[in-house]
Amino acid sequence: MKKLGILGGISSASTAEYYKKILNLYYGKFQNYYYPEIVIESLNFQYFTDLENQNRLDEYLNYIKKGIVNLKNAGADIVIMAANSPHSVYGLLEKELEIPILNIVDSVAKQAQALKMRKLLLTGIRYTMNHSFYKDRMKKYGIEMISPDEKHQNIINHIIFDELVINKINQQSQRKFIEIVDYYKKEYGIQGVVLGCTELPLLAEGLEAPVPFLDSLELHCLDTLAYILLPE
Template identity: 30%
Template sequence: MKTLGLIGGLSWFSTAVYYETINRIVGEKLGGGSSAKLILYSVDFKEFKALLDAGNWGQIELLLSGIAGRLEKAGADCLMMCSNTPHVVAELVKAKIGIPLLNIAEETAREIAGRRLGRVALLGTKFTMEQPFFKESLLKYGIQPVIPCAADRESINSSIFKELTKGVFRAETRAKYQAIIEALGNEGAEGVIFGCTEISRLISGADCRLPVFDTTAIHCKAAADFSLS
């Protein structure tokens, strides 16, 4: 079994989901009480959020690259960043290590391509919705991203950082997400990407009429598959 290197804490709530999900998949596939071999480095979310608010992507890249290097030296066979937003600098981090980086956007795009969908809504932080990294992965597979309007992007981003990353889940916030997803479906979206690892803790596929692509679940499955490859 290969050893996974996880950068977590972004937030710790979703990192706990990563840890549980990866171990559950490995246990189900191997049986006999098996669990995943992994090394976890948990970032101080307050420190990371301050860099985000300052738009200091250079320092974010240095922070994540440094951690990635430590995980590699500790024996990790691949790297995972357990959040969508840090993937803004994924290629820069990847260039500084000698092990594969399991890219959450790439894995999600591949999953959607397998379902043969051509237009998919993308929800996440404003960085995920507005920066090119996720859109480029989708376009590479011939998938057209459908992005919420500016007001809805701001509403989603605010709810993620003021509520979801703090473990706060409100019925009115869920209803707002449902309305946004419905509107994007009316604009031609054939599915919706939960492009923030916190969103699936607020709303599930049962709450949407569109097929849901949960990046956390997809990323965890890719990790378990790599571990057992």
């Protein structure tokens, strides 16, 4: 079984969820405690977010690379980044680093294809909703991505940074989120919603929505477990 490296801390809530979910998926499959070995490199969340928001691309890339190299040096055979936004530099990381990195967008795209979805709403932090990395990669799968308008982006971004990253679940925020989803179903005909921030499943859990949610964290974890179980 391969040793997994998780680039985490971005945020702590999602990192903990990745860790628990991967082990729970393993136990659900095998009913034993021969869990995969996992090493976590926890980044400085505020520094990481500052680099994103200030568009300091070189420093951003180097900070992520340093974290992944640390994971490799700790014995990881494969790496996942426990957030959506760092996948904006996935192509550069893939070229420059000699360790497999599982892409979260591919995990979402495969599930959307399986459900025959062709138009999806992208939700996440403002950086992810405004960046092209999701749209560009999804195009290869024949899937169109719709980003929320500025007003709706502000609402979603606020919910994530002021509530979800500190594990705060607000019912009023849940209602607002469903209202946004309903608007884009009626106005744009979306067939599903990408929870393109690994904190958003905390908000969406148990909610009844007009279209299905695609939980990027869970789908990424499923692909990760499948990969680390591949024969050596």
